[in-house]
Amino acid sequence: MSIAQRLQEKGAKVGWAKGHQKGLEEGLEKGKHEANLATARTLLKNGISLELIMESTGLSREELISLQ
Secondary structure, eight states: OOHHHHHHHHHHHHHHHHHHHHHHHHHHHHHHHHHHHHHHHHHHHTTOOHHHHHHHHOOOHHHHHHHO
8 A cells, every 4th residue: 555545544534533523513512402492392381481591591582482
């Protein structure tokens, strides 16, 4: 195997690892957001104020209004 081929292989492995890590991070963020939405729905059903839900979940007023 030539030096160029080894470097190409190493670059591919590094690129795959970075892409994999980014995908995991994006998936975790999406999961956290979905959990916050589910929590907000429950709190809204129980009559909790928008301000308290916004503070507790980090969701915007617009997101909460769209859940109502």
